[in-house]
Amino acid sequence: MSEADERARLIGRRVLWEGSVGSFGLDTVVLPGGQEAELAILKHSGAAAVVPFLDRDHVVLLRQFRHAAGGTIWEVPAGKLDAGEDPAACAARELAEETGYRAGRLERTGAIFTTPGFTDERIHLFAAFDLTPGATAHEHHEVISSQVVPLARALSMIDSGEISDGKTIAALFLAWRRLAAA
Structure with missing residues (x-):
């Protein structure tokens, strides 16, 4: 499996909160195995x-x-x-x-x-x-x-x-x- 195949494909993003440290939300993704999932994520600038x-x-x-x-x-x-x-x-x-x-x-x-x-x-x-x-x-x-x-x-x-x-x-x-x- 190539590295590209190991990434999730983003279908949608719902932002629940935004603040000084980033934004928190739910991403709907298709996982590398093909199943769809909703995953919580805190997006951060690094x-x-x-x-x-x-x-x-x-x-x-x-x-x-x-x-x-x-x-x-x-x-x-x-x-x-x-x-x-x-x-x-x-x-x-x-x-x-x-x-x-x-x-x-x-x-x-x-x-x-x-x-x-x-x-x-x-x-x-x-x-x-x-x-x-x-x-x-x-x-x-x-x-x-x-x-x-x-x-x-x-x-x-x-x-x-x-x-x-x-x-x-x-x-x-x-x-x-x-x-x-x-």
């Missing part, structure tokens, strides 16, 4: 996340309040792509807004689908190097603080469950793997 390296052994992580997660969690800087925005530009913008740092060098490390069972959200992952400090520009709804963490500690925080955010786990792992290969 996002970028970045692991800021102060040096080879230290990263900047955020403690950020997330209502949906029930409190404050550890994360890497990340945010939603603006319409037509390049993922690398988004990563650089979010890095500056959330930590104050500007990247001298940004490397793409990968991309992930967050929850492909109901959303098309894809997060592009980056590592930032040669950082220059500056001022943050948090949005009014963001409750964020940043902290320098040894990379080895950040990786052990994944093992202990202290870091549980999926994009942060993926971003740290891919950035660490990139460093190990260099």
Whole structure:
């Protein structure tokens, strides 16, 4: 079966809600096996996340309040792509807004689908190097603080469950793997 044969054919879309994070609706599709189905989907513009390296052994992580997660969690800087925005530009913008740092060098490390069972959200992952400090520009709804963490500690925080955010786990792992290969 070719990749084209493995995709669903869209018959119709009914939007139930639209907001700042995207739109939620029901898609009527013909599945690759030929059967028709109605599937819920959250359409999302995509996002970028970045692991800021102060040096080879230290990263900047955020403690950020997330209502949906029930409190404050550890994360890497990340945010939603603006319409037509390049993922690398988004990563650089979010890095500056959330930590104050500007990247001298940004490397793409990968991309992930967050929850492909109901959303098309894809997060592009980056590592930032040669950082220059500056001022943050948090949005009014963001409750964020940043902290320098040894990379080895950040990786052990994944093992202990202290870091549980999926994009942060993926971003740290891919950035660490990139460093190990260099």
